[in-house]
Amino acid sequence: GRGPFPDSMALSSPGTLNLETVDGSDPDPALLPDREQWPPPCEIREALFSSQEPPYVCICCGSLQVHTQHPLFEGGMCAPCKDKFLECLFLYDDDGYQSYCSICCAGETLLICENPDCTRCYCFECVDTLVGPGTSGKVHAMSYWVCFLCLPFPRSGLLQRRRKWRTWLKAFYDREANPLEMYKTVPVWKREPIRVLSLFGDIKKELTSLGFLEDGSKPGRLKHLDDVTNVVRRDVNEWGPFDLTYGSTPALGHTCDHPPGWYVYQFHRILQYARPLPGSPQPFFWMFVDNLVLTEEDLDVATRFLETDPVTIQDVRGRTVQNAVRVWSNIPAVKSRHSALVSQEELSLLAQDRQRVKPLAQGPATLVKNCFLPLREYFKYFSTELTSSL
Numbered sequence: 001g002r003g004p005f006p007d008s009m010a011l012s013s014p015g016t017l018n019l020e021t022v023d024g025s026d027p028d029p030a031l032l033p034d035r036e037q038w039p040p041p042c043e044i045r046e047a048l049f050s051s052q053e054p055p056y057v058c059i060c061c062g063s064l065q066v067h068t069q070h071p072l073f074e075g076g077m078c079a080p081c082k083d084k085f086l087e088c089l090f091l092y093d094d095d096g097y098q099s100y101c102s103i104c105c106a107g108e109t110l111l112i113c114e115n116p117d118c119t120r121c122y123c124f125e126c127v128d129t130l131v132g133p134g135t136s137g138k139v140h141a142m143s144y145w146v147c148f149l150c151l152p153f154p155r156s157g158l159l160q161r162r163r164k165w166r167t168w169l170k171a172f173y174d175r176e177a178n179p180l181e182m183y184k185t186v187p188v189w190k191r192e193p194i195r196v197l198s199l200f201g202d203i204k205k206e207l208t209s210l211g212f213l214e215d216g217s218k219p220g221r222l223k224h225l226d227d228v229t230n231v232v233r234r235d236v237n238e239w240g241p242f243d244l245t246y247g248s249t250p251a252l253g254h255t256c257d258h259p260p261g262w263y264v265y266q267f268h269r270i271l272q273y274a275r276p277l278p279g280s281p282q283p284f285f286w287m288f289v290d291n292l293v294l295t296e297e298d299l300d301v302a303t304r305f306l307e308t309d310p311v312t313i314q315d316v317r318g319r320t321v322q323n324a325v326r327v328w329s330n331i332p333a334v335k336s337r338h339s340a341l342v343s344q345e346e347l348s349l350l351a352q353d354r355q356r357v358k359p360l361a362q363g364p365a366t367l368v369k370n371c372f373l374p375l376r377e378y379f380k381y382f383s384t385e386l387t388s389s390l
């Protein structure tokens, strides 16, 4: 379900407000958000909007301390809301919809866009404040509703969709985030089915259940290789081009002819063949998953070669960590999805345990399945059975 307000939000209070108004006069103190309340109640936000043009107000929270422009809708954005937005931009729930409001990246009760090609949600507060009081109730009662990014007309009340919002979004991400390059998201009518190269571990089942591969998909959409020892660049060029290169150390119980570090080296080597040329605007994603078999030294090598730090994703049942993997990837939001930090000791205990106990049937791919959901912004997806089968 839709998460309640995350704790981090409580910390990012509006802080000191910049008390300057557009025309330089003193603002009416009654119009300022109460710092104890976050977000400020609708009345205050509405008052803010009626006295200020949206570009001078954060359309997420009503703060006057605008740091940047909102990438999807006309209006400003304050620094705490910008941080929240970056963190949540590509977060999806298990049902395949985005976890947070597309305007404020928070919100407890969400309206879901019913356009089958859209996965966006909007909170009641944003809709009531920006579109008009009572709108959320009306939308909620509708049998079919498409969102403000999908409607044919750009304006609903004070909420105005930006022209070329995908370009805005990319520019926003490049400017404000930038640990990894973000590819411009692709409009529905331009989305093509994803072409996948899957090394060692196979993610066909997971990608099919998410709808990225058609059931019984034509061969060629996903190429799986167990051994790549004799694969050269020319082979990959012939099989490709690819949009996603996935690799993992073998699932436990799988007979393993190579030391764990071999998988890192080979993945990196093949990844270089599969990548488009540097600077290509073509979205290209990759992921490498370690099923907790890599040594300290292998981990360092992987981080150096793949040029990003791994995150740990774990499966917790009750209070016990059942399974965990380390993931290196350039897929958006993999970093925000990772679980609360597991201690090194816990991980090594788990790795030892699993060598003794008969491993579960599930391979490393099962744990990372939902990390692929942001790819819905880039590739075509077919019908899904998104009842989380984790």
Ligand SMILES: [Zn+2]
Binding pocket: 058, 059, 060, 061, 062, 063, 077, 078, 079, 080, 081, 082
């Ligand atoms: Zn804000």
Ligand SMILES: [Zn+2]
Binding pocket: 101, 102, 103, 104, 105, 106, 107, 122, 123, 124, 125, 126, 127
């Ligand atoms: Zn909202």
Ligand SMILES: [Zn+2]
Binding pocket: 113, 114, 115, 118, 119, 120, 146, 147, 148, 149, 150
């Ligand atoms: Zn929509």
